[in-house]
Amino acid sequence: MSTFFTLKDFFSKQKWNYLIGVIWLLIIDSIQLIVPQIFRWLTNDFQNNALNNKAILKYVFLILLTGIAIAVGRFFWRIYILGTSRELEYYLRKKIFDHLLSLSPNYFNTHKTGDLMAHATNDVNAVRMAIGQGTIMIVDSMFMIVLTLIMMVKTTNIRLTFIALFTLPFIVIVVSKFGKIIHKRFKIVQEAFSDLTDITQESFSGVRVVKSFVQENLIQSKFEKVNNDNLKKNLDLVKISGTFHPFIEFISSLSFLLIIFYGGKEVILNKISLGDFIAFNSYLGLLVWPMMALGWVINIFQRGAASMDRINIILEETPDIVNNPKTIELEQPKGQVQFKNVSFKYPDSDNYALKNINFSIEQGKSLAIIGRTGSGKSTIASLLLRLYDAQDGNILFDNIDIKDLSLKSLRENIGYVPQDNFLFSNTIAENIAFSFDKPTSSEKVVNAAKLSEVYNNIIEFENGFETILGERGVTLSGGQKQRTSIARALIKEPSVLILDDSLSSVDTETEEKILNNLKTIMDTKTTIIISHRISTIKDCDEIILLSNGEIAERGTHESLLLNNGFYKNLYENQLLEEKIINN
Ligand SMILES: Nc1ncnc2c1ncn2[C@@H]1O[C@H](COP(=O)(O)OP(=O)(O)OP(=O)(O)O)[C@@H](O)[C@H]1O
Numbered sequence: 111m112s113t114f115f116t117l118k119d120f121f122s123k124q125k126w127n128y129l130i131g132v133i134w135l136l137i138i139d140s141i142q143l144i145v146p147q148i149f150r151w152l153t154n155d156f157q158n159n160a161l162n163n164k165a166i167l168k169y170v171f172l173i174l175l176t177g178i179a180i181a182v183g184r185f186f187w188r189i190y191i192l193g194t195s196r197e198l199e200y201y202l203r204k205k206i207f208d209h210l211l212s213l214s215p216n217y218f219n220t221h222k223t224g225d226l227m228a229h230a231t232n233d234v235n236a237v238r239m240a241i242g243q244g245t246i247m248i249v250d251s252m253f254m255i256v257l258t259l260i261m262m263v264k265t266t267n268i269r270l271t272f273i274a275l276f277t278l279p280f281i282v283i284v285v286s287k288f289g290k291i292i293h294k295r296f297k298i299v300q301e302a303f304s305d306l307t308d309i310t311q312e313s314f315s316g317v318r319v320v321k322s323f324v325q326e327n328l329i330q331s332k333f334e335k336v337n338n339d340n341l342k343k344n345l346d347l348v349k350i351s352g353t354f355h356p357f358i359e360f361i362s363s364l365s366f367l368l369i370i371f372y373g374g375k376e377v378i379l380n381k382i383s384l385g386d387f388i389a390f391n392s393y394l395g396l397l398v399w400p401m402m403a404l405g406w407v408i409n410i411f412q413r414g415a416a417s418m419d420r421i422n423i424i425l426e427e428t429p430d431i432v433n434n435p436k437t438i439e440l441e442q443p444k445g446q447v448q449f450k451n452v453s454f455k456y457p458d459s460d461n462y463a464l465k466n467i468n469f470s471i472e473q474g475k476s477l478a479i480i481g482r483t484g485s486g487k488s489t490i491a492s493l494l495l496r497l498y499d500a501q502d503g504n505i506l507f508d509n510i511d512i513k514d515l516s517l518k519s520l521r522e523n524i525g526y527v528p529q530d531n532f533l534f535s536n537t538i539a540e541n542i543a544f545s546f547d548k549p550t551s552s553e554k555v556v557n558a559a560k561l562s563e564v565y566n567n568i569i570e571f572e573n574g575f576e577t578i579l580g581e582r583g584v585t586l587s588g589g590q591k592q593r594t595s596i597a598r599a600l601i602k603e604p605s606v607l608i609l610d611d612s613l614s615s616v617d618t619e620t621e622e623k624i625l626n627n628l629k630t631i632m633d634t635k636t637t638i639i640i641s642h643r644i645s646t647i648k649d650c651d652e653i654i655l656l657s658n659g660e661i662a663e664r665g666t667h668e669s670l671l672l673n674n675g676f677y678k679n680l681y682e683n684q685l686l687e688e689k690i691i692n693n
Contacts (some may be wrong), residue, residue: 111639113415113418113419113422114237114241114414114416114418115371116421116422116425117198117201117202117237117241117413117418119293120197120198120201120202124194124197124198125191127191127193127194127197128190128191128194128245130186130190131186131187131190131191131194131246132187132191132245134183134186134187134190135183135187135191135249135250135253136249136253137158137183137216138179138180138183138184138187139250139253139254139257140257141176141179141180141263142180142181142254142266142396143257143258143393143396144172144176144178145173145176145392146261146388146389146392146393146396147261147263147318147389148169148172148173148176149385149388149389149392150265150385150386150388150389151169151385152169152385153383153384153385153388153389154383154384154385157383157384157385163387164312164452166219167500168506171581182450183196183428187208187246189379191242191246191360192242192243192246193243194242195238195239195242195245196238196243197245198237198238198242199234199235199237199238200670202234202237202421203230203234204211205425206229206230206234206424206425207230208341209424209425209427210226210424212429213427213429214429214430214431214498214499215492215497215498215625216456216457217427217429217430220458221582222304222308222312223308223311223312224304224305224306224307224308224309224310224312225304225305225307225308226313226424227307227308227311228300228303228304228306228307228308229304229345229420229421229424229663231307232300232303232417233300233417233418233420233421234298234421235417236300236413236414236416236417237414237417237418237421239410239413239414240410240411240413240414240415240418241414241416241629243256243406243410244407244410244411244414247403247404247406247407247410248404248407248411250403251399251400251401251403251404251407252400252401254396254397254399254400255397258393258396258397259271259275259397259411259673261393262274262390262393262394262397265386265389265390265393265431266373266376266382266386266387267381267382268377269570270369270372270373270382270390270655272371273365273368273369273372274365274368274390274394275365276364276365276368277361277362277364277365278531280361280399281361281362281401281404281405282356284354284358284361284405284432285358285404285405285408286355286408286668287506288350288354288405288408288409289408289409289411289412289688290412291350292347292350292351292354292408292409292412292413293412293413293415293416293625294416295343295346295347295350296347296412296413296416296417297416297419297420298343298346298347299340299343299344299346299347300417300420301343302336302339302340302344303340303344305336305339305340306336306337307334307504308342309332309333310333313329313332313333315381327512329450332516351409354405354409355406358401358404358405359398361421362397362401363398363400365397365398366391366394366398369390369391369394373387373390373391374387410458415444430457430497430498430499431498431499431517432517433496433516433517434513434514436514437514437515437516437517437519438510438514438515438516438519439515439516439519440508440510440519440523440605443507443508443523443605443609444473444605445471445473445507445508445523445604445605445606445635445636446470446471446472446473446504446507446508446509446636447470447471447477447494447507447606447636447638448469448470448471448474448504448505448506448507448509449467449468449470449490449493449503449504449505450468450503450504450505450506451466451467451468451502451503451504452466452467452468452493452500452502452503452504453465453466453467453500453502453503454489454498454500454501454502455501455625456489457498462659463486463489463659464486464489464490464493464500464659464660465658465659465660466503466660467490467503467659467660467661468527468661469652469654469661469664471636471638471651472636472654473605473634473635473636474632474633474634474635474636474650475636475637475639475651475652476632476636476639476641476649476650476651477637477638477639477650477651477652477653477654478635478638478640478641478646478647478650478652478654479638479640479653479654479656480638480640480641480642480644480647480652480653480654480655480656480677480680481655481656481657481662482656482657483642485656485657485658485659486656486658486659487610487611487640487656488529488610488640489659490606490640491526491528491610491636491638491640493505494512494524494606494608494638495520495521495524495526495608496513496517496520499513507520507523507606509574518659521543522602522604523604523605523606524604524605524606524607524608525599525600525602525603525604525607525608526599526607526608526610527592527595527596527598527599527607527608527609527610528595528610529610529612530586531591531592531594531595531612532595533579533580533586533591533594533595534579534580535578535579535580536578536579536580537573537575537576537577537578537579538559538568538571538574538575538576538577538579538594539552539555539575541579541598542555542558542559542575542594542595542597542598542601543555543598543601544598545598545601545602547599550601551633552575554601555575555597555601556575557601558597558598558600558601559575559597560598561596561597561600561624561627561628561631562593562594562596562597562624562627563593563595563616563620563623563624563627564590564594564596567590567593588615588616589615589620591615592612592613592614592615592616593616593620593624595612596612596624598607600631603631604635605634605635605636606637606638607628607635607636607637607638608638608640609637609638609640609641609642611640611642613625613641613643613645613646614641615641621645624644625646625649642678643684644667644680644681644684645684647667648667649667650666650667651666652664652665652666653665653666653677655669655670655676655677657676662675662676663675663676663677
């Protein structure tokens, strides 16, 4: 039960709904117990020749009335208990989603999206079933067992009731043995489903790569393997559930045999009336269902508990990057950035991605970071945004250690254009205005689009800024995506703008226009440009050249050329490339 402790807030909020539902359930159960009594009266009247038309009508009316009452009552307990379990589904999904959002980026490097999706769907469903259907069955079966036993003793005698209960201990043993196996197998089934969701998600996210490399067969066979594995694990579960239920049904129905034998004898010996015997059998019929329900409850609870275990693992995960107890908010940010002896290793990596990095950018100045692929350029941006924390050294924003700033304040003041330029399946306007909680003025959106030189492309689309992007709409070209991402960062009017290789798909003419636009709006702000192209960064106030995570060269474009180092080499190679292309 401690597995479900995570849901205590939900239960304390919803306890009244559950209580009302349970009360309705108990009322209906009690009404159900009247039905065998009606049969008993009817049989006894019949046996005593007291059954006339009026009596038959009375019994028909009574049966009808109990039928209606049961139907109405069932409606209410369904609404209160099953309705509340739907609320639980909503609550739990939101809790998982909100918690995942609070986790640091590294969590998502080590956990597959498909797996997380499976938790939010199948596992949440299994918990809902346990809390909804499971609760109904446990309350229902316990109450029915107790009341039915009382009615059985009252209708006949304690001896016959004990005989009817002969099978109960066997049921308890079978239930506990099977329960453990079901728990284990259901966990395995859920893991297999996670793998299935994962491969489906990955195959279709990468469908363009799959098609262009003509690897449909490879993906198909991978899917087939996982699908097959999922089938096998489900069949293992079905086998155990398939043995469990008939077994329980068989054991519980043995009671009927015993009662027909012993009860029949008591009728012959006139110890009980025929009416009593029929009512007793009806009660036994009522008892079989709760006994079987106990079996189902165990099955459903074990599945729910297995899924809750899996969900708890996510909910217990703590974010690596959190606010300090006392955080500072940036009041009037200037955008000064300083790296002091910063060294950093990615989690689970033995090598330093950055080693002893030192630089400082004053307000209104620009810094360029250049270097071979994998030299650590993007890592500098990630550290400044506190997507990771450096193991050594300090990073200062306006002379405050970024670990002392609130994450919100720090990130709100940085306009980041990431390398992957991810855009959501929303309208272009919504993508550009992504940093605003409320809809922002279209004038701001248009202005940002003009500054990033994507405006003319957007207005050419039939729906302009209202064009929907992604799976449900238009696919932008690489350059259009990059410029839309730049607009998304510029609209924030950030104190620090980071362009991470954000002009690589833009032609040099457009690049120049964008850089000129930036010069005017960023004159009092800080710009960090990460690039492979020297044409993008040559006008920056300082350029640092990274090599294997270390600053190998630094200076202005002119001073670096005089250095005769790797930078000059790179510049000459790029000039040569340009010449070849232009010829
Ligand atoms: N999440 C991560 N976990 C482990 N290692 C990582 C991670 N991200 C990057 N690295 C490694 O850190 C090093 C620096 O990566 P980084 O992305 O900063 O390079 P970069 O200079 O920006 O490269 P590029 O020009 O290709 O974008 C690389 O060796 C890379 O493999």
